[in-house]
Amino acid sequence: MKTLEVDVAIIGAGTAGMAAYRAAKAAGANTAIVEHGDYGTTCARVGCMPSKLLIAAAEAAHAVGRASGFGIHVDGAVRIDGCEVMDRVRRERDRFVGFVLREVEDIPDADRIRGHACFVNNQTITVADHTRVTSKSFVIATGSRAACPDSLRALGERLIISDDVFNWRDLPKAVAVIGPGIVGLELGQALHRLGVRVAVLGRGGRVGPLSDPEILACAIETFKEEFTLEADAHIASTQLDGDRVAIRRAGRNGTEETEYFDFVLAATGRTPNVTGIGLDRTTLKLDAKGTPSFDPLTTRTASADGASPIFIAGDASNFIPLLHEAADEGRIAGQNAAHLALGRQVKPGPRRAPIGVVFTDPQIGIVGGGFHSLKAGSFATGQVSFEDQGRSRILLKNKGLLNIYGDLVTGRFLGAEMLAPAAEHLAHLLSWALQNRMTVAQMLEMPFYHPVIEEGLRTALHDLDGKLRAAATAK
Helix, strand or coil: CEEEEEEEEEECCCHHHHHHHHHHHHCCCCEEEEECCCCCCHHHHHCHHHHHHHHHHHHHHHHHHHHHHHCCCCCCCCCCCHHHHHHHHHHHHHHHHHHHHHHHHCCCHHHEEECCEEEEECCEEEECCCEEEEEEEEEECCCEEECCCHHHHHHHHHEECHHHHCCCCCCCCEEEEECCCHHHHHHHHHHHHCCCEEEEECCCCCCCCCCCHHHHHHHHHHHHCCCEEECCCCEEEEEEECCEEEEEEECHHHCEEEEEECEEEECCCEEECCCCCCHHHCCECECCCCCECECCCCCEECECCCCCCEEECHHHHCCCCCHHHHHHHHHHHHHHHHHHHCCCCCCCCCCCCCEEEECCCCEEEEECCCHHHCCCCCEEEEEEECCCCHHHHHCCCCCCEEEEEEECCCCEEEEEEEEECCHHHHHHHHHHHHHCCCEHHHHHCCCCCCCCCHHHHHHHHHHHHHHHHHHHHHC
């Protein structure tokens, strides 16, 4: 077996791993990066980019169908060619992957090691059966994989995960989506708009990342107007029936109904890829699911003896599984791993204000820790409905609700939850305000053009500002 000694060894060449590699090299460390799967990030291959390509096709089809609302009529039925839709998804997906592969090819061959890595101890890994790597520090950037409930595995080939969707050659006729989270909502609505009969089924009443009861209720009501969404579906059985899947669940008036689908799409979250890499041979503190405890500011893992040379970044940490956060964590982890290896101080890295977007229509946006993170009685809420908001009505996108939160003592903006047209843009503006620790009064001093959807945000800010001033006066 070949032996190799380096300053920093990075396990995983996805978004976090590549960022860690660049940061460690820039810090002057002799660095190796190990990958056993296909090069190319989760985002490019099976995540952000192919899903948005499918959503873009769905939005185009939906726009044609809605044209009559503007007095524009399309003669004849709109024809959706599933083969052409999926061909574009795959071609453009492969193009995005190609961009990532070119970045990997720029890494010197001597720094790249192919094969499955497994820890021997805190300072050593083996890669497949060909290389033993001793390193002063490590970065775990092994990503995550789609989770799939054991209760559905009997469905065999009729059970799919989101990764499988982007390899379809054509669109099926009917799909049941189990899980109304981010992935389930995005793909469920997109498939529906592309002519697939869809039922999105959940448990417990949660939808997406929403925790504000008002925004959640608005989202459920809005989406149910367009496609079947049961946020708390009571599924009695799910079983194969020939080449279809029969799902029996509670229907109206206490009766049970059975629906048939070509596929069941399990959209039940993702699991960090930390099993099977020998973490039990290290001294790391692991939670019940085998994920290492770590400091989000330094990305350094916790060890039984308190001093770990192992860092963790990206989806593997299960902290904030978003691409920009993975890149930030990778950069922090790579730099600190290099600093530790070279005898320098490990330092906290800058973290950004939390922001999340779900690319449904209307879109969902979360800024800050969300409603559930706020302490009752410590904040006020400003609100706007987009039903009568000018620009939204012009665009026939006048659905949604925005709640923004402000601190009753300091007047500072604390965050927001929204179901809104162009929530991706509203959320960005609000996340910048949050990161800059702006007060609501300061936000109202910013320019608002006319007519734009952002004027709805100004309405919510005025509402919140009035409540904060009233609370201050009452004291």
